[in-house]
Structures are given as C-alpha cells and as structure tokens.
Amino acid sequence: MAEMSHTARVRPLCWKTARRLLSAAVPLVVSWPVRVKAAAAASLGPSVPPVRIVALVGDGSVSPLNSAPWHDVMLHTAKKLKWVDEQYEMRVFSDNFYESNNETVAKRVTEEVRRSNVLIVVAVTSKESVKWIQAHRHFVPNIICLESSVALTNKLGGMVIETEIKGNNIFTKLVPTSQWKKLHESREVAQTVSLAWERHNCDDIRFCLLVIINAYITPVPTLKNLRAKGFSTFKCMLKNCGVQILNCLSDPICRKALQCLSQCSPGDQVCNYTCIASYESPLLEEFSLCVLQKNNCLGLDVEIPEKPHVAPISGFRGQRLCHETAEDLLVGWLGKLDWSWRVVAGQNRAYDQFPCQYQLFYRGKQKGTFWCEAVFQVRTLDGSATSWRRRKYNVRRGEVPGIFHFSIMDNGVVTDEMWTIVDVCEDLSWGLIHYRGAARVAGQTYSGAVLVSPDGVYPDEKQHRERLIAALDRCCIKEWELFMVDNNCSCQDPPLCLPEGCSLHYNVDVDHSRKQMSLL
Incomplete structure (x- = not known):
C-alpha cells in the first residue's frame, strides 16, 4: 500500500464512509461481541466463574515460532495467562497420553477435560486422538481445533461450528441455526480468534484464549477497551x-x-x-x-501493566549499580560510535519490528535531564517505499538504579513506559532491556524486550548464550519468541545528529570495552 501524494485528488466523502474511517481512528476500539453469559457474570458481583482451560497438543508437533515445540509454546502461554489473572488455569497435555500404560495419567486428562470450559486442540492429527476428542467433546462448551484434523468439530458457547479449511483459517463457515444473534456473535469471535492465531506469536495465542474467556465465561478487564x-x-x-x-x-x-x-x-x-x-x-x-x-472522547484510562515484574541488573564490572552507571550503560557506545546501541532482536513485533533501529541515549544540557532518541526505518505495507522516523523520549530515573521512566508524545498520544536494564555484558558487546508501557487515553498496554549490540549482530552463541538465556528467563521470555531486526545494507545514512551541549558517560570507560572486544 504505497503512500499517496499530497497533491492526489481527494474523492468526496459520504457520511457513512467518514464515520467508518472515524471509528478506525483509534486502532483498538472496535465493535466487539459480548455474550450474555459474560455480561451477566459481570453483574453478579464477586461471584466469578472459574476459567479452566485444557490444551491438547500433537505429540512431537513443531510450531512456526522459530520451530519451538507446540508443547513448549502452550506451556509458556499458560504462564502468560497468569499475568492477566492468577485464577486462570491452563493445563497442557500431549495427545499421546493414552498410549502409556499408566491409567492414572489418562484418568487425569479425562477429569481435566470434563471440568474445563475451554479445550484448545493444537496440531492433533492421529486417528486415535481424534476419536478420543470426539468421544469427550460433549463435556466442554468451547472447543477450538487449530492446525488439526479436519474431522474435529469446533464449538463456541455450546454451538457447533463447521470447519472449512482455507490455509490455516479453520473458522470460516458456521452451521446455520435459528439462533441468528448467537450465530453472528460466534462468527465475530471465531474470525477474531482465527486472525490472531495466524499471527503466530505467544502474545496473540494468549489473546485468542482471552477472547474466548471474555465472550463465553467471564469479562476480561484487559479487553474492555476493545468495545466501541x-x-x-x-x-x-x-x-x-x-x-x-x-x-x-x-x-x-x-x-x-x-x-x-x-x-x-x-x-x-x-x-x-x-x-x-x-x-x-x-x-x-x-x-x-x-x-x-x-478530550478523551473514548473515556479510556489504562495503567502500565504490573506484570511481568523484572528486576534490573544489580552491578557492573564488580561494582554495585548506581544511577549514574545505569545511565552510562544506556549511553553505551555513543561517542565512540554515532549511536548508543543497535537493536538486534525484539520480542514485541508491534514496536520492535522496524528495520535499522538505532538508539541514542545522552544527558541533556540542563542538569538532571536524560534523553533517548530512537531512529528507525518504516517501510510502507507493500514494501514500495522506506523513510526514516525519529522518536524522542524524556527519561527519568526510577527509585531503583537500572529502572527508568520513559514518556513521549507519539502522533498526538502520550505514552508512558518503564524500562529495565536486565543485563549488559562487561565489554558492552550486548545488552538486554525490558519495557512495559501504556498509551492511557488509547486504552493500549504492551510489554516486550530488545536485545542490543554495538553493530546489530547477535551475540556469539558459544560465549554468551547461557547468560543471554538466563537474562531472557528473568523477563519471562523464551529465545524462540525473539525475531531478528533487519539490519542489512539499506541502513545507510541514518539521521543520527545530537543536540549541542549534551554530555555522555560519567563512570563507564568505553575505551576499556573496545580493548576487551578486540581481544575476543
């Protein structure tokens, strides 16, 4: 989708078209089906229906998430569900449980399925597993079968859904019934789940489950801003x-x-x-x-998510971390290079996906001020054009060294973020930074992490893998969740100028870092 010229001719807008475009002005506020059951639960006060999910995963199946086993992906998703509500339960089982001679295991799986209100079936294709699911499907009101046998039937709110395969989209056709309102709501939910699943990342898999919970079990507070x-x-x-x-x-x-x-x-x-x-x-x-x-016309007000809580690095080069050194770690290579860090990989595709990302951290001209400028490329959705973008964040120290408050006016909306330095190698060859943020009046919250290095290259596997994996674990992130940033030759001539009067390091000797790296 190439950008249109400013001199392009503008067609007259009818009110219907204008209203449709206006409703898209805030990305996360759209019409959203809210089932009667969930709405009723909200009015009952403290009595909240339990959320019990069972994930049945094809034995040995591999996901598109950097070839991670589906079993590992769903276990990780179960942990992330707890960030939304500690009471959400999700049990993950391999579909070969019946092959073992241990009757206790088979009995446990059967009991968990019978008490669940959502069954998610992932990459299950064996005939025996399909037969078992078909024999037990009547116990569960909501069943979603993804990348699995076409013989399996899906249900939402107790309503059977006929599957029609188009690529990986299995929610494209519903069985006609006389319950047209319920049918329409199920179609809306099914389409949303299908589209989210096809994005193939852990956050969107969790979103799929939250959509089902919100529509058929109990309201999910984090989804309330999706309703117009x-x-x-x-x-x-x-x-x-x-x-x-x-x-x-x-x-x-x-x-x-x-x-x-x-x-x-x-x-x-x-x-x-x-x-x-x-x-x-x-x-x-x-x-x-x-x-x-x-004017906050949407009446929204969200806070920075509290979870996951990530502790900052406690020390650097044998010294306890102080605020000045923490700032120096962010300043990084600036002064020796034209930038502090380049982003190698990220966990949140929405904000870390852009090519050629440069970070510039520096102390401002006024005492006590600290700034971050992010420079990155944007490609139009059809890939026909690229342009540089620049964002300038005001940065304040947190109560603990290594934690920072970031704020920015991004396209008219104030965004607040908490950044945590999770780890930085002593030679400054790489670092890991975690963030949590919210655009309050847009009703949008998010979290993620970026892996940075001076040259945009992934840290040496033999030397740093164990330490990097440990740092990612502290962020509740798996390495297979990361995706590489495109740092190819098109990153030439980035706009990296610095304002006059800024200052850089206080404590950290970058020349020492260069000597260490030259010895590797």
Missing part, C-alpha cells in the same frame, strides 16, 4: 474536534492512515502501529491530540 463506545464517542469527536476531523479526512495521507487502520483486526497491534508509523503526518497528530489526548 458508540454514539457518545462520535458526539464528543464532532463537538470538540470538528476542524481536526475535516482536515484529516480531506488530506490524502491522513485519510490513508485511517483507511489502513480500518483494515486492522481487533488486538492486532502490529497492524495498528505499522499504519500509524507508515502514514504519520502533522494532521494525524492533530487529530489524535484533539480526539484522544485533550
């Missing part, structure tokens, strides 16, 4: 931001951003942020600033 506010939102927008709305819809680039956002599925932060970064403009910033930041 309706007429009150449009009334607020038109009352307070009429000029900004008209300017955006009349401009080809700003309008292109809204059109791009309207194609993103619920919860797809990758699609949402790519649209915003690809088609950002002063008019889009003014639109978001008025609708969201100044």
Whole structure:
C-alpha cells in the first residue's frame, strides 16, 4: 500500500464512509461481541466463574515460532495467562497420553477435560486422538481445533461450528441455526480468534484464549477497551474536534492512515502501529491530540501493566549499580560510535519490528535531564517505499538504579513506559532491556524486550548464550519468541545528529570495552 501524494485528488466523502474511517481512528476500539453469559457474570458481583482451560497438543508437533515445540509454546502461554489473572488455569497435555500404560495419567486428562470450559486442540492429527476428542467433546462448551484434523468439530458457547479449511483459517463457515444473534456473535469471535492465531506469536495465542474467556465465561478487564463506545464517542469527536476531523479526512495521507487502520483486526497491534508509523503526518497528530489526548472522547484510562515484574541488573564490572552507571550503560557506545546501541532482536513485533533501529541515549544540557532518541526505518505495507522516523523520549530515573521512566508524545498520544536494564555484558558487546508501557487515553498496554549490540549482530552463541538465556528467563521470555531486526545494507545514512551541549558517560570507560572486544 504505497503512500499517496499530497497533491492526489481527494474523492468526496459520504457520511457513512467518514464515520467508518472515524471509528478506525483509534486502532483498538472496535465493535466487539459480548455474550450474555459474560455480561451477566459481570453483574453478579464477586461471584466469578472459574476459567479452566485444557490444551491438547500433537505429540512431537513443531510450531512456526522459530520451530519451538507446540508443547513448549502452550506451556509458556499458560504462564502468560497468569499475568492477566492468577485464577486462570491452563493445563497442557500431549495427545499421546493414552498410549502409556499408566491409567492414572489418562484418568487425569479425562477429569481435566470434563471440568474445563475451554479445550484448545493444537496440531492433533492421529486417528486415535481424534476419536478420543470426539468421544469427550460433549463435556466442554468451547472447543477450538487449530492446525488439526479436519474431522474435529469446533464449538463456541455450546454451538457447533463447521470447519472449512482455507490455509490455516479453520473458522470460516458456521452451521446455520435459528439462533441468528448467537450465530453472528460466534462468527465475530471465531474470525477474531482465527486472525490472531495466524499471527503466530505467544502474545496473540494468549489473546485468542482471552477472547474466548471474555465472550463465553467471564469479562476480561484487559479487553474492555476493545468495545466501541458508540454514539457518545462520535458526539464528543464532532463537538470538540470538528476542524481536526475535516482536515484529516480531506488530506490524502491522513485519510490513508485511517483507511489502513480500518483494515486492522481487533488486538492486532502490529497492524495498528505499522499504519500509524507508515502514514504519520502533522494532521494525524492533530487529530489524535484533539480526539484522544485533550478530550478523551473514548473515556479510556489504562495503567502500565504490573506484570511481568523484572528486576534490573544489580552491578557492573564488580561494582554495585548506581544511577549514574545505569545511565552510562544506556549511553553505551555513543561517542565512540554515532549511536548508543543497535537493536538486534525484539520480542514485541508491534514496536520492535522496524528495520535499522538505532538508539541514542545522552544527558541533556540542563542538569538532571536524560534523553533517548530512537531512529528507525518504516517501510510502507507493500514494501514500495522506506523513510526514516525519529522518536524522542524524556527519561527519568526510577527509585531503583537500572529502572527508568520513559514518556513521549507519539502522533498526538502520550505514552508512558518503564524500562529495565536486565543485563549488559562487561565489554558492552550486548545488552538486554525490558519495557512495559501504556498509551492511557488509547486504552493500549504492551510489554516486550530488545536485545542490543554495538553493530546489530547477535551475540556469539558459544560465549554468551547461557547468560543471554538466563537474562531472557528473568523477563519471562523464551529465545524462540525473539525475531531478528533487519539490519542489512539499506541502513545507510541514518539521521543520527545530537543536540549541542549534551554530555555522555560519567563512570563507564568505553575505551576499556573496545580493548576487551578486540581481544575476543
């Protein structure tokens, strides 16, 4: 999808089209099916239905997540579910349990399935396993079968769903029934689950399960912002931001951003942020600033997620970490190189996916100020054009050395983040930084981690793998969750200039780091 020229002709907008584009202005607020059961549970007060999930995984099956075993992926997803609610239970079993002569194991699996309200079947193809699932399917009201035998039947809210395979999308056709409202809601849920699953990452797999929980068991607080506010939102927008709305819809680039956002599925932060970064403009910033930041027309207010809680590095080169040294670690190679760090890999595809990422950390001209500037490339969604983007964060020290508060106005919306230095090698050959963030008035929260090095190359496997894996574990991240950033030759001539009067290191000797690296 190439960017349109500013001189491109703008077609007249009918109100229906304008309203559809307006509803896409905030990526995560869309129409969302809320089942009667979940709504009723919310009105009952403290009595919350238990969430019990069973995952049945094909023995020896391999996932698209860097070829990690599906069994490991689902176990990791079960841990991440606890970040949302400690009461959520998810048991993971291999589908070959019946092959063992241990009746206790088979009995346990059967009992867990019978008491569950969600059964997720992943990569199960053996005839024996299919027969077992078919014999026990009536115990579970919600069954989703992914990348599994076509003989398996799916259910949502007790309603049988006919499967029709189109690629990996198994939720494309529903059996017609007289319950049209329920049918429509199930179709909405099924489509959202299918699209999220096809993105193949742990966060979206968890999102699939949360969608089912939210629709059929009990409301999920973290998903409440996916529901449109309706007429009150449009009334607020038109009352307070009429000029900004008209300017955006009349401009080809700003309008292109809204059109791009309207194609993103619920919860797809990758699609949402790519649209915003690809088609950002002063008019889009003014639109978001008025609708969201100044008038909060969506009535949203979210906090930075508390989990996972990640402890910072405690010391560096034999010395206990202090605030000054922690800042020096972020400043990194700046001064010897034109940048502090380059991003090698990331865990959150929405924010870490962009090619050619450079980080510049420096102390400001005014005493006590510290800044981070992120420079990266954005490619239009069809890959036809690239351009550089630059973000400037205000950075404040946290209560503990190694933890920092970041804030930025990003395309009209204030974003707050907590960054933690998890580990930095003594020779500054690599570092791992974890972050948690929230765009409060957009109702958006996120977390992730970036692996950095001076040259954008992955740390040497033999020397650093064990230490890196340990650092990732402290972030509750598996190495197979990481994806590599494209740092190829197109990263030439990045805009890396620094402001006058800035200062760099206080305690850390970067020349010592260069000598250490030269000896390796």
